[in-house]
Amino acid sequence: MDQHAEDAAFLWLRRRREIDGPVLDATGIGRIDQRLEANLEGLMAAGKAGWEAAQARFADYAEPGELFVLGVLALRWGDTDLTEVAINAAARLGEPGLSSLSAAIARTPRENLRPLVVKWLDTSDARLRCLGLSALWHHRVDPGPRLHALASHSDANVRRRAIRLAGGLGRRDLLPTVLGGLDGKTAKERLAAAFAACLLGEARSAHPVIDKIVLTETDQAEAAIEIRMLTTPPKAAKAWLQTRLGQPLLRVPATASIGLFGDPSVMPWLIEKMREPELVFAAGLAMRDLFDVDFNDTDLFTIDPSDLGKAFESLTDSPLPVADRVAAWWDEGPGRRNHTLFHSMRRLRLDALRVAIATPEAPLANWRMTRKFPAWM
Numbered sequence: 001m002d003q004h005a006e007d008a009a010f011l012w013l014r015r016r017r018e019i020d021g022p023v024l025d026a027t028g029i030g031r032i033d034q035r036l037e038a039n040l041e042g043l044m045a046a047g048k049a050g051w052e053a054a055q056a057r058f059a060d061y062a063e064p065g066e067l068f069v070l071g072v073l074a075l076r077w078g079d080t081d082l083t084e085v086a087i088n089a090a091a092r093l094g095e096p097g098l099s100s101l102s103a104a105i106a107r108t109p110r111e112n113l114r115p116l117v118v119k120w121l122d123t124s125d126a127r128l129r130c131l132g133l134s135a136l137w138h139h140r141v142d143p144g145p146r147l148h149a150l151a152s153h154s155d156a157n158v159r160r161r162a163i164r165l166a167g168g169l170g171r172r173d174l175l176p177t178v179l180g181g182l183d184g185k186t187a188k189e190r191l192a193a194a195f196a197a198c199l200l201g202e203a204r205s206a207h208p209v210i211d212k213i214v215l216t217e218t219d220q221a222e223a224a225i226e227i228r229m230l231t232t233p234p235k236a237a238k239a240w241l242q243t244r245l246g247q248p249l250l251r252v253p254a255t256a257s258i259g260l261f262g263d264p265s266v267m268p269w270l271i272e273k274m275r276e277p278e279l280v281f282a283a284g285l286a287m288r289d290l291f292d293v294d295f296n297d298t299d300l301f302t303i304d305p306s307d308l309g310k311a312f313e314s315l316t317d318s319p320l321p322v323a324d325r326v327a328a329w330w331d332e333g334p335g336r337r338n339h340t341l342f343h344s345m346r347r348l349r350l351d352a353l354r355v356a357i358a359t360p361e362a363p364l365a366n367w368r369m370t371r372k373f374p375a376w377m
Contacts, residue, residue, distance in 0.1 A: 001046055001053035008039035009057065009065030016103065019368060022288040022346040023296065023319070026369065029345060040072055051082065062092060064100040071104030078112050091127070098130060105131065106138035113139070121146065126155035133161035140366060142169050151177045156185055160192040167196025168364040170356075175200050182209045187217040195227055201360030203231035214250065222253035229260045230353055237261070256282035259289025260350070266290075267330050274323035277312050284321035294342035300325050
């Protein structure tokens with residue numbers, strides 16, 4: 001049982017890292033899901049012993065992965081008391097704890113959640129309302145008229161999640177409230193409102209807020225730049241990004257976003273940036289956006305920064321592109337096109353966003369669907 005608890009936490013952490021990233025596709029995530037489900041089912045089949053193993057693991061390692069396991073067990077069993085234990089444990093971890101329970105909710109069948117969500121949305125506890133909104137978001141359920149009150153709630157975290165949901169569901173009736181969120185108290189709330197406004201066809205109203213976030217909130221610059229690029233005509237977007245590339249604090253996120261244009265003529269420039277420790281990881285991300293290639297099947301990236309030279313040894317991000325190998329691959333010309341089509345999870349997410357932005361009345365598709373694939377293949 002202890003091994004099931006440990007492995008489930010580890011596998012979920014890996015899944016969380018890769019679910020929206022450029023390295024794995026739906027099949028790769030599906031392999032992780034198969035192994036994760038096997039461990040969760042082992043804990044569930046053990047009943048009380050499984051719960052005690054998960055609790056003991058959390059007692060020793062009060063981390064998001066361990067909390068996720070507690071949450072899944074409690075929610076899938078439909079046990080109110082155990083769910084309360086998991087919610088109280090989440091309070092110890094703050095926002096990461098809420099995020100872990102949100103992930104547990106995403107993996108719980110709707111029928112298990114229905115009575116809980118009704119209760120959570122009616123409570124005065126802002127944390128529980130956030131969980132209720134997470135359930136609606138993950139399962140793409142429209143709560144109807146009550147979303148108006150949630151989007152105007154006194155708690156910023158509740159408002160942020162409700163406004164994001166309004167955008168994701170294409171609720172244009174909530175557009176005035178969404179636009180009001182552009183003046184929210186926190187940068188996270190303003191960015192969520194900007195994201196929702198773009199999904200509802202009001203990118204022009206959102207752009208000034210996005211531009212300010214890019215300049216003043218470095219931890220959210222990459223997400224803000226991405227939204228800006230997806231909602232700006234190509235010529236204007238290139239000029240906008242060029243300005244940010246010249247700003248020292250924005251060089252990294254701006255470089256990482258340059259692949260969004262889908263223009264491979266930028267490759268020689270990217271290869272040069274791969275020779276700079278500060279920009280090598282970002283340049284690799286941009287390259288992955290340019291090509292539908294499974295670079296895991298090539299030798300163009302490395303997980304050992306020392307392969308790139310002494311100046312790169314202290315880097316912690318990976319995998320990193322090897323500039324000389326990438327240059328040789330690029331110089332092959334037509335020969336490099338001999339590959340199986342690969343759509344990463346990041347590519348699926350970007351495609352879903354592009355469709356939703358182009359059709360404001362349509363809901364945002366769930367790009368996180370994975371293919372069932374045996375873990376041993």
